[in-house]
Amino acid sequence: MSDNYFEYGETEMQYLKSVCPSLSEVIDRYGVIKRKITPNVYIALVDTVVGQLLSSKAARTIYGRLETLAGKVTPEKVNKLSVEQLRGCGLSYRKAETIKDITSKVLSKELDLEGLENLSDQQVVKELSSIKGIGEWSAEMIMLFSLQRKDVLSYKDLAIHRGICRLYGLESIEKEAFEECRKRFSPYNSIASIYLWQLSHE
Incomplete structure (x- = not known):
């Protein structure tokens, strides 16, 4: 069975780059990241x-x-x-x-x-x-x-927290600041999440 990947491209990447210079650098570094999905x-x-x-x-x-x-x-x-x-x-x-x-x-x-x-x-x-x-x-x-919703940023995901902290050079991130990130990355929080997960493993 062939693998399925989360679908996104230049539109989402360019939007995220325009709203966040720090994330823009990460996107340029990794290009399109293939994340497997289960439809x-x-x-x-x-x-x-x-x-x-x-x-x-x-x-x-x-x-x-x-x-x-x-x-x-x-x-x-x-x-x-x-x-x-x-x-x-x-x-x-x-x-x-x-x-x-x-x-x-x-x-x-x-x-x-x-x-x-x-x-x-x-x-x-x-x-x-x-x-x-x-x-x-x-x-x-x-x-x-699975559903490939494009605007998901999970506050309960520890790797997302770690990715945001690395993105902005923080020790930790409070709920209010996390919500600011969610607003900034919307409507493409899911694509931001894919890059934040990658960043969290560096």
């Missing part, structure tokens, strides 16, 4: 739950076991698995329960994943974070890396 929202939700509080390597291993066990990660396939079978993949009881809960809500149409496209960012966060085990940060990551 299938159900898979993205399961993957997000699997990866919570784990290294990416451990998360990939567990997801791979789940994929092998299910044959394919779909609501119909996962629904046939018990919590104990999910735990056998290396998932905690809480994560296994969350995945079963998401699966049953999708199959019963209580959670309309296709309908998320028609909701505002705030409504998407509210809808997804109503699921036990999916918090605001997880919902924002789904918006960014």
Whole structure:
């Protein structure tokens, strides 16, 4: 299966460069950054739950076991698995329960994943974070890396904090200053996030 990447280009990059000279330097340094996305929202939700509080390597291993066990990660396939079978993949009881809960809500149409496209960012966060085990940060990551919403800057993401601090030479950033960054980068906060994550790993 071919990889999918977050779509953006010159329009977004030039806008961000125009509103922030510091970010302009970062954009010039890295050019277009390819960030993988998962267009299938159900898979993205399961993957997000699997990866919570784990290294990416451990998360990939567990997801791979789940994929092998299910044959394919779909609501119909996962629904046939018990919590104990999910735990056998290396998932905690809480994560296994969350995945079963998401699966049953999708199959019963209580959670309309296709309908998320028609909701505002705030409504998407509210809808997804109503699921036990999916918090605001997880919902924002789904918006960014599955729905490809372009105006997401997660206050709860520590790497984003680190990236902003490195961008402006700060020790830490308070909520008010963070919101100023959000206003500055809007309507392309997601693209700014991609560069801030890259900067945070320098």
